[in-house]
Amino acid sequence: MPETTLERTPDAAPSGAPLLDVTGVRKTFRSGRGRLTALDGVDLRLGRGETLGLVGESGCGKSTLARVLLRLERPDAGTVRFDGVDPFALRGRELLAWRRRVQMVFQDPFASLNARMSAADIIGEPWRTHRDVQPTAQARQRRVRELLDLVGLREGDAHRxxxxxxxxxxxxxxIARALALEPDLIVCDEPVSALDLSVQAQVLNLLADLQRRLGVSYVFISHDLSVVRHVADRVTVMYLGKVIEHGRTEEVFDRPLHPYTAALLSAAPTLDVSGEAGADREIPLRGEIPSPFDIPSGCRFRTRCWKAEDRCRDAAPPLRTRVVDGGDEPHEGLCHFPLEVAG
Structure with a gap:
């Protein structure tokens, strides 16, 4: 059977364009309580072979955004371009071919695996749908052995x-199952949060090694900022469905623009036992995160922000930009009173 390939549309991405380009994506859900705004004008870009860290408290929209990227949810507005192609416009064989290019690694490694299947069957399960990838039993067996070795498991583990x-x-x-179809993008949803610290480091190092060897891109969702700092090239911070800060990882972590980002960073665990960080390092967030059914007017973070003034209630915050010396993109944040803006 000939291999099915994704045919590019006329607006397909030119060489050097981002692998993933999301612009103005909105998604709402309706229930008995009213309308819930899960995503509100989300923009993001991801290059080939890069890792984008996606952070924020529970309920900020990270999982909904992941489902949009995987084409499991259709946005109400905005555009999604994957290698220049709109995945929501694809049908039939083109859609089947596109699905090979985007895979997922789940948070709970036990719940995401079928307990009745052997490791070989789990890895080979995607080939039951995409039969042309490994068309013969011999090819499938050989590829299972290669994937087991690639992720640090033994050939003898295939029958466990x-x-x-x-x-x-x-x-x-x-991870081996996600790699079976040789994807360009893997969405990692809290992939190490259920693991011990020492094991987390091993899995993170494995993901980094696979990226170097295969050139795969990651969208890495995590609550653990220390993990994000270790793995991500760029970071996107979300709050109540909106991107409130974005930039290169070192810029966002070392010089945050948005008070919310600074508060998250101050609450992250530290190995500093000297006491120099001290209590003045911590930035407490007042109150609870508002309901997504009733998002505050103006700046949605104002109800918990120590810098909030009347302006924050009356008007949506402007986009503030810090130009990074020698950087290939600006550091951006949505705030009336950013912590620091050069120039």
Missing amino acids: HPNEFSGGQRQRLG
């Missing part, structure tokens, strides 16, 4: 079941 693996080994198995 998920309950016979440790948590870290199960996540390696999930």
Whole structure:
């Protein structure tokens, strides 16, 4: 059977264009309580072979955005371009071919694996849908062995079941399954949060090694800022469905623009035991995160912000930009009173 390939539309991405380009994406849900705004004008870009860290508190829209990127949810407005192609315009064989290019690694490595299937069957399950990728039984067996080796498992593990693996080994198995179709993008949804710290480091190093070897891109969703700092090239911070800060990882972590980002960073665990960071380092957030059914007027963060003034209630915050010396893109934040803006 000939291999199905994704045919580019006339507006396909030119060489050097981002792999993923999301502009103005909105998504709302309706329930008995009213309309919930999950995504409100989200923009993001991801280059080939890059990692984008996506951070924010629970309910900020990270998971909904992931579902949009995977074409599991259709946005109400805005555009999604993957390698220049609108995935929501694809049908039939073109859509099937596109789905090979975007895969996912889940948070819980045990719940995401079928306990009744062997490791070989789990890895090979995507080939039941995409039969042309590994058309013969011999090719599938050979590729299973290669993928097991690629993620640090043994050939003899092919016949074991998920309950016979440790948590870290199960996540390696999930990564092998995601790689089975040779994707360009993997959405990693809290991929190490269920693992012990030492195992987290092993899995993160594995993901980094796979990126270097295969050139795969990651959207990396996490609550753990230390993990994001370790793996991400760029960081997008979300709050109540909106991107409130974006930039290169070192810029966002070392010189945050938005008070919310600064508060998140101040609450992150630190290995500093000297006491120099001290209590004055912590920036407490007052109150609870507002309901997404009733988003505050003006700046949606104002109800918890120590810098808020009347202006924050009356008007949406402007986009503030810090130009980074020698950088290839600006550092941006939505705030009336950014922490620092050069120039």
